Amino acid sequence: MENLAGLSVVSLREMYRKRAVRPVEVVTAYLERIERINPTIKAFLHVFAKDALSQARALEKEDPEGRPLYGIPVAVKDNICTRGLPTTCASKILEHYRPPYDATVVDRLHDAGAVIMGKTNMDEFAMGSSTENSAFEITKNPWNEDYAPGGSSGGSAAAVAGGIAPAALGSDTGGSIRQPASLCGVVGLKGTYGRVSRYGLVAFASSLDQIGPITRDVMDCAIVMGVISGRDPFDATSIPEPAPDLTADIKKGLRGLRIAIPRDLDTWELEDSVRDAAVGTVDILKDEGAETERVDLPGMETSIACYYILANAEASSNLARYDGVKYGLRARSDSLIEMYEQTRGEGFGEEVKRRILLGTYVLSAGYYDAYYSKAQQVKALICDGFEKIFTRFDLIVLPTSPTPAFQIGEKIDDPIAMYLSDIFTTPANIAGLPAISIPAGVSPEGLPIGMQLIAGAGREATLLRGALGLEKVYRFREQFSPDIEKR
Amino acid sequence: MNDIRFEPVIGLEVHAQLLTESKIYCSCSTTFGAEPNTQVCPVCLGLPGALPVLNHEAVSMAIMMGLASHCRISPQSVFARKNYFYPDCPKNYQISMYDRPLCEDGYIELEMKGTTRRIGIERVHLEDDAGKLIHDESGSSLVDFNRCGVPLIEIVSKPDIRAPEEAGSYLTRLRQIVRYLGICDGNMEEGSLRCDVNISLRPEGSRKLGTKTEIKNLNSFKAVEMGIRFEIERQVAVLREGGTIAQVTNLWDENQKCLVMMRTKEYAHDYRYFPEPDLLPLSVDEAWINEVRGSIPELPLERERRFQADYGLSHYDAAVLCAEKGVADYYEAVVRGAGDPKVSSNWVMRDVLEQLKASGITIENFPVPPEELGELLKLVLGGVVSGTAGRNVFKEMVKSGEGAGVVVKRLGLQQISESGELERWIEEVLSENSKEVERYRAGKKQLFGFFVGQVMKKSSGRANPKLTGDMLKKRLED
Numbered sequence: 001m002e003n004l005a006g007l008s009v010v011s012l013r014e015m016y017r018k019r020a021v022r023p024v025e026v027v028t029a030y031l032e033r034i035e036r037i038n039p040t041i042k043a044f045l046h047v048f049a050k051d052a053l054s055q056a057r058a059l060e061k062e063d064p065e066g067r068p069l070y071g072i073p074v075a076v077k078d079n080i081c082t083r084g085l086p087t088t089c090a091s092k093i094l095e096h097y098r099p100p101y102d103a104t105v106v107d108r109l110h111d112a113g114a115v116i117m118g119k120t121n122m123d124e125f126a127m128g129s130s131t132e133n134s135a136f137e138i139t140k141n142p143w144n145e146d147y148a149p150g151g152s153s154g155g156s157a158a159a160v161a162g163g164i165a166p167a168a169l170g171s172d173t174g175g176s177i178r179q180p181a182s183l184c185g186v187v188g189l190k191g192t193y194g195r196v197s198r199y200g201l202v203a204f205a206s207s208l209d210q211i212g213p214i215t216r217d218v219m220d221c222a223i224v225m226g227v228i229s230g231r232d233p234f235d236a237t238s239i240p241e242p243a244p245d246l247t248a249d250i251k252k253g254l255r256g257l258r259i260a261i262p263r264d265l266d267t268w269e270l271e272d273s274v275r276d277a278a279v280g281t282v283d284i285l286k287d288e289g290a291e292t293e294r295v296d297l298p299g300m301e302t303s304i305a306c307y308y309i310l311a312n313a314e315a316s317s318n319l320a321r322y323d324g325v326k327y328g329l330r331a332r333s334d335s336l337i338e339m340y341e342q343t344r345g346e347g348f349g350e351e352v353k354r355r356i357l358l359g360t361y362v363l364s365a366g367y368y369d370a371y372y373s374k375a376q377q378v379k380a381l382i383c384d385g386f387e388k389i390f391t392r393f394d395l396i397v398l399p400t401s402p403t404p405a406f407q408i409g410e411k412i413d414d415p416i417a418m419y420l421s422d423i424f425t426t427p428a429n430i431a432g433l434p435a436i437s438i439p440a441g442v443s444p445e446g447l448p449i450g451m452q453l454i455a456g457a458g459r460e461a462t463l464l465r466g467a468l469g470l471e472k473v474y475r476f477r478e479q480f481s482p483d484i485e486k487r
Numbered sequence: 488m489n490d491i492r493f494e495p496v497i498g499l500e501v502h503a504q505l506l507t508e509s510k511i512y513c514s515c516s517t518t519f520g521a522e523p524n525t526q527v528c529p530v531c532l533g534l535p536g537a538l539p540v541l542n543h544e545a546v547s548m549a550i551m552m553g554l555a556s557h558c559r560i561s562p563q564s565v566f567a568r569k570n571y572f573y574p575d576c577p578k579n580y581q582i583s584m585y586d587r588p589l590c591e592d593g594y595i596e597l598e599m600k601g602t603t604r605r606i607g608i609e610r611v612h613l614e615d616d617a618g619k620l621i622h623d624e625s626g627s628s629l630v631d632f633n634r635c636g637v638p639l640i641e642i643v644s645k646p647d648i649r650a651p652e653e654a655g656s657y658l659t660r661l662r663q664i665v666r667y668l669g670i671c672d673g674n675m676e677e678g679s680l681r682c683d684v685n686i687s688l689r690p691e692g693s694r695k696l697g698t699k700t701e702i703k704n705l706n707s708f709k710a711v712e713m714g715i716r717f718e719i720e721r722q723v724a725v726l727r728e729g730g731t732i733a734q735v736t737n738l739w740d741e742n743q744k745c746l747v748m749m750r751t752k753e754y755a756h757d758y759r760y761f762p763e764p765d766l767l768p769l770s771v772d773e774a775w776i777n778e779v780r781g782s783i784p785e786l787p788l789e790r791e792r793r794f795q796a797d798y799g800l801s802h803y804d805a806a807v808l809c810a811e812k813g814v815a816d817y818y819e820a821v822v823r824g825a826g827d828p829k830v831s832s833n834w835v836m837r838d839v840l841e842q843l844k845a846s847g848i849t850i851e852n853f854p855v856p857p858e859e860l861g862e863l864l865k866l867v868l869g870g871v872v873s874g875t876a877g878r879n880v881f882k883e884m885v886k887s888g889e890g891a892g893v894v895v896k897r898l899g900l901q902q903i904s905e906s907g908e909l910e911r912w913i914e915e916v917l918s919e920n921s922k923e924v925e926r927y928r929a930g931k932k933q934l935f936g937f938f939v940g941q942v943m944k945k946s947s948g949r950a951n952p953k954l955t956g957d958m959l960k961k962r963l964e965d
Contacts, residue, residue, distance in 0.1 A: 081536045094535070101529050103536060202535040207764035236540050236766050314764055317568050320579035321533050325630065340572060363570070363759035372761060 004029050005163025005485040009072055009220035012166060016064055016071055023056035023071035027115050030073045034117065034164045037484060040145065042137045043159035045078050046086045047118035055115045067113030068227055074109055075165035077156050078119035079126055080211065081200035082106055089202050090134035091124045093322045093329045093347030103200020104235065105169060105211050105228045112227040117165055120155030124349045125319065126176055126204045128152050129421045132412050133351045140408070141184060143447055143482040147405040150180030156214045157184040163485045167224050168214045173205050174307050175400075175425025177212045178437035182400035182450025185439040185480065187221045187467070188214045192457050193432030194239040196225075197232030203318040205311035206237075208429040217477060218438060218468040222246040225460065244461045254469035255289035257462070260393040263294040271403040273443035278399050281440060281451050284473045285397065297396065298385025299427045302378050304419060307426040309362050309375035316359030322347060354415065379430050386431040390456035395466045397453055398424055400437040404447035424452060434460045436467050439476040448480070493688040493726065495719050496696060497648035498609075499711075501661055502639050503671040504616060504679040505548045511615050511638035512539030512582065519677065523621075523631035531615075531636035533578035538765050541566075545638035546589070548670040549613045550771065550779045552640055553590025555664050555786055556608045563770050564589040564612075566763035571756050574630055575618040583614035583641075585760040589769065595644075595664070596788055597656050598802075606657050607645030614639050640670075646685065646696070651715040655708055658682060663787045667812045675707050682711050687732070688722045697722075698732040702746065704739045714739045717746055790815055798828035807836055813850035814840070817857045824861015827868055834864060838881055854888040855881070863891035876900045876948040904951040909942070909958055912950065916941040917962065927963060935959070 004026075015021045031049050038044050056071065064070035076082065079089045081099040083106075088094045102110070109116060123133035131139045131154025139154045141147035142162035149158040153170025157180035160168050170177040172190035181188025190212045201211055213224035229243035261282055262268075270278070285292050299306070324330035324343030331342030348356070362371035389396065401421055411418045428435035434457070437450040451470065455463035510517055513530035529537035553560050567585035590611035597604045616639050618632040642661065648654050662680055665671035673680045687699035702718060705711045714737075722732055734755070737746040762768075785793070787809050794805035794815075809815045817839070821831045839860070843850060863884070867877040872895055883894045895901060903909065916938060917924055927934045935956075942955050 079536075087535070089535070097535070099529070099534060099536065101534075101537075198536075199538050200536040203765075205764075234540060235538050237538075237764075313761060317570050317580050317759070317761070320570060320572065321535070321577060323572065323574075323579060325574045326532065326577060327534070336574065360759065363761055365757045365759075368759075368761075 003486075004033055006481070007163075007166055008216045009069070009166050009223055010217075012072055013070070021071075023059040023115065024053065026071055027052050027056040027073055027117075030117060030164065037162055037164050037487060041140045041142050041158050041162045041164075041484065043120055043139055043155045043162060043164060044075065044118045045088065045090065045121050045134075045136055045155065048082075048085055048116060051085065052115050052117050055110075059113060059115070062113070064113065068223055069109065070113035072114050072167060073117045073165055074114045074224075075117050075120050075156055075159040075168040076106065076109075077122055077153050077168070077170050079122060079171055079202040079204075080105060080169060081202070082116065082119065086119060087202065088119075088136070089125045090122045090136055091347065091349070091352070092135045093343070095135070095329065097328050099200075101200065104197035104232045106200065108228050114227070120153070120159055120168060122155055123152035123176075124352050125202070125315070126152040126171055126173055126209075127315070127351050127355055129175070129179055129418050130406070130408070130411065131155060131180070132408065133349055135349055138408060141405045141447075142484045143185060143405070144445070146407055147447065148183070148408045148410075150183035150401070150405065152176040152180075153188070153214065154180045157181050157186055157188065160184070160186045160214050160216060161482060166216065167220055169211055169224075169228070170214050171201055171204075171209055171211050172425075172429065173208045173311060174429050175422045177214060178400050178425050178435060178450070178452060179421065181214055181437045182439070182452070183405040183448065185442070185448030185450075185476065185482070186214055186216055187218055187436065187438050188212065189221050189225055189436045189460075189463075190428065190434065191225065191229060191460055192239065192434045193429075194235075194237050195243060195434070195458075195460065196228050197235040197238050199232055199234040203314075205314040206318060207314060208307075208311055210429075218436075218464060218471045219247075219250070221436070221467075222250055222464045225464075229460075239458070241458075244458070246461050246464055249461055250465050250468050252465050253288065254285060254466060257290045257395060257466055257469075258393045259285055259290045259292050259466070260295040260389055260396040261292050262297045262300075262396070262398050264297075264300070265398070269402060270399060271443070273404060273441075274399050274402060274449055277440045277449045277451060281397055281470065284470065288469060288473065293393075295389055295393070295396075297398070297427070298389070299378070299382035299430065300423070303382060303427045303430055304423055306375045306378040306382065306430055307422070308358070308419060309371050310379065310430070312355045312359030313363050313372050314359070316356045316363065319348075319352070319356055351415070382427060383431045386427070386433060386456075394459070394462050395453050395455050397451060400424060400450035400452040404443040404445070404449050428454050433457055434463050436463055438467050438471055438474070439480075440470070440474050441476065442480050448476075491727075492691045493723055494691045494693075495649060495715070496646045496687045496689060496699075497650075497654055497715060498646040498685045499644045499648065499654060499657060500683040500685070501642045501644075501658065502681040503552075503642065503665050503673070505545050505638040505640060505670050506672060507542055507544045507548065507638055509542060510636035511542050511545045511613065512636055515636065517637050521633055523629070523633060526633040527635065531577070532632055539582060539763075541766055541769065542638060545613060546769065546771070547775075547779050548638075548668070549589050549611060549640045550776060551668050551670055551783055552642065552665065553593065553611045554776070554780055554783060555668055556590070556593040556595050556611065556642070558590035558593030558608055558611055560590055560771055560776050561587060562772070563587070563768050565768045566613075566766045567760045568763050570759045573617070574628065575620050575635070577618065577632060577635060581614055581617070582763050582766070584612035587768075588612035589771070595657065595660055597653070597660055598788070598791075599653065599656055601802075604653070606647045609643040609645050611640055611642050614641060646687075651712040651719070654684065654715055655712045658708060658711055660787070663810065667784055667786055678706065681706065684711065684715055684718075686715060686718050686722070688719065688726060698734055700732065700734065701736040702739055703736060703749065704741070706739075706741060710739050710741060713744065714746060721746070784812065787812075798822065798832070800828065800832055804832050804836065807840070808832060811850060817850050817853070820857030821861045821864065824858050825864035825868065827864065830864055830868060831861070834860065834881075838878070842885055855884045859884060859890045866891060866895060870902060870904075870951065870953075871895070872900055872902050873948055873950075873952060875943070876902070879948065900947075900949055902951045903946060903949045904954050906954070906958065909950055909955055912942050912945045913955070913959055913962055916945065924963070935963075938963070
């Protein structure tokens with residue numbers, strides 16, 4: 001088979017439609033490419049070669065009709081349960097864990113005919129913005145191997161950017177899909193809270209977590225999102241209404257969209273290349289006939305603090321179950337308390353421990369009101385602020401991250417600096433809004449820059465329409481690609 | 488110090504396992520006694536990624552309890568995580584309710600020594616049960632998660648209870664109510680009803696509350712009353728010596744029948760409650776409340792009062808008959824057949840309840856249906872069979888499960904009122920007991936009953952006692 005690296009979901013679908021390729025052929029070619037490229041970029045933690053091939057073989061006997069992802073290889077973040085197959089969350093504490101069930105999104109991928117190629121690296125339990133907090137390996141940014149891919153879904157973003165998977169799933173709690181998508185020059189979408197089932201997503205912060213697609217372009221993103229969206233009776237927080245048709249109006253363009261531009265865009269501490277991309281985007285929007293207006297964005301000063309209180313509080317509770325009693329790592333010891341302490345002491349990495357401690361603290365008697373309660377009030381204010389904006393606007397546009405990719409090791413010893421890289425992504429999680437990152441250009445160092453769109457609750461279709469409109473003007477794919485694609 | 492009298496201030500926290508078919512947050516079965524870890528799934532095992540989904544039948548049952556205890560049902564309540572590490576709790580948090588419970592601010596009425604007392608209900612909320620630890624001889628422990636996720640309601644009383652006996656009758660009433668509602672089997676030994684107690688003392692007349700202590704693991708009515716009595720005695724002794732009460736949790740030791748200190752306040756848990764993000768706030772509208780209200784049967788207290796008013800029963804008889812809904816239902820069905828509430832209550836209280844006690848079966852499995860007992864009583868009341876014969880018939884009905892009419896016919900126990908037959912037995916009795924006849928005629932009139940008894944014996948209890956008496960009197964006075 002020809003070089004697969006540049007193939008999108010749409011082009012693969014077209015090849016299947018023309019019967020130019022068969023699933024076994026495609027899957028074999030991707031497995032070969034993974035074998036060749038993954039040792040360099042380390043996007044995958046586990047490759048399910050045997051299972052992928054047998055799935056592909058089974059698909060060959062089936063009708064592609066009604067299967068939107070027929071024969072499409074998909075990489076899945078390692079915090080999404082795959083029955084009988086490793087699901088480690090990149091943590092030593094789950095190193096040998098095999099869940100007895102598939103996540104709802106995995107079921108839906110299978111039903112749509114997708115082939116799950118393996119599980120991708122991430123920051124341990126999705127806690128981090130660089131994928132350096134993995135207990136197992138350091139993922140490289142396919143655009144430059146000295147740089148981090150971002151995180152926590154860094155493995156999924158790097159797999160798509162490196163052309164070893166046409167599509168991937170990530171999870172986004174404070175930007176963990178959009179930020180690595182931005183840093184790796186791919187598209188990443190987080191839907192409205194509740195749009196995609198969380199059943200089978202190993203919880204980090206339950207009120208913020210959402211699974212979403214990472215793809216090469218906006219159309220692919222809409223296709224994968226369409227497959228995984230929709231009500232799930234196993235997730236009480238899933239949106240009861242049926243998911244909207246994401247492709248019907250996607251090509252309507254930017255004309256007529258009312259788009260809010262952050263008033264402080266020019267004064268924010270942004271790297272120049274990011275500011276240039278943002279300013280350029282404002283011009284594009286005007287040229288394309290969108291109505292733009294400057295507004296004050298809610299939560300720009302408060303969302304990081306609010307996010308790290310709420311997310312860590314929930315995390316401290318969600319991660320309590322890893323105690324050595326039932327599954328995962330168990331440290332040998334003589335007493336129950338010692339077993340708890342040693343198992344968790346050995347099993348969790350630094351960042352996870354830091355967040356469990358912070359989360360435990362903010363929920364403790366005497367501190368709850370000052371931290372957790374206060375953060376809930378701030379959250380309500382941020383939600384109100386966005387709601388007001390979306391009575392007048394269809395979309396907000398802003399950078400995904402204040403900088404392009406940073407070097408591996410650059411921020412790992414400075415947690416606050418790392419946390420601040422989430423400044424533009426956390427508000428959408430706090431308000432439960434759909435948001436997407438799309439590649440807009442590259443920095444002078446040749447690193448991708450992502451722009452972010454946020455839409456009102458339930459408005460994924462508008463979000464994707466805006467994203468496709470911008471993508472057409474950015475012409476990113478046509479102009480830029482990492483060298484590794486040619487390998 | 489020694490002459491100060493103390494008043495105990497007692498509150499009960501009762502956990503009742505709900506009789507839903509499936510668990511509260513997943514669809515696993517709640518059947519008791521299955522092989523360990525066979526009634527489990529990713530949700531109740533708390534596996535990574537699994538999420539709870541609320542069982543609405545459990546909510547209806549909790550609302551039922553709320554209504555039965557005159558609580559306000561919150562239009563919106565919130566599930567909260569209670570965080571603590573224990574191996575029987577697979578997520579290391581329990582999904583309970585905290586500052587916004589489902590039911591609040593009600594009461595339960597008790598009748599003690601002729602007076603009515605209202606014990607306030609602070610709240611009724613829903614939560615999931617934990618698994619069970621099994622400690623083996625080798626010193627290691629095993630966990631059975633079958634019970635994990637069985638729905639519980641926690642019923643928290645206000646500190647309105649003032650004596651161990653009052654706690655006992657509150658708990659009895661509570662158990663009666665949950666059984667009437669059919670939401671819990673009330674079995675304390677199997678742990679489907681569990682009770683924790685809070686106790687503090689204060690000088691009589693004082694309004695200020697003292698430091699409270701807690702007793703856990705009280706798994707019988709006797710344990711509840713004994714535990715409270717012991718704790719009151721302990722606290723009184725400490726206070727009389729001028730000491731202060733420490734905020735401790737005691738465990739009831741069922742084998743030793745004593746209290747064992749479990750932990751002091753310094754080791755008290757900080758449960759770090761916060762709203763459960765995996766479940767939406769629970770909304771209960773008027774329609775749901777009304778639907779539940781419509782399914783609530785007449786409750787024990789109302790029924791006791793109605794039995795006294797409508798059937799002319801004593802308070803005691805009404806209370807005995809209403810203790811179990813099944814017995815009260817049975818009694819009313821007997822009354823419908825027999826027509827006489829007093830005779831019916833005598834028979835149900837003496838004969839039926841005695842049989843139940845002796846055989847250890849429940850009223851639901853009792854072989855004599857109430858309609859048949861009613862039929863029998865109609866025969867007795869109508870003079871078709873005598874009272875004595877009736878008791879024999881009843882015993883036979885219990886044994887064979889046959890109807891009253893069938894047994895009476897089979898045993899030939901219809902009362903005999905035919906004078907020819909009676910005359911023959913009377914003649915026989917008089918000739919066999921000529922000495923007694925002489926003594927009777929000489930003035931020893933007390934012997935009359937003896938003659939009647941002899942005739943009854945000859946007739947195997949079938950002789951109509953009234954007619955026999957009349958005929959005997961006539962014959963003896965001749």
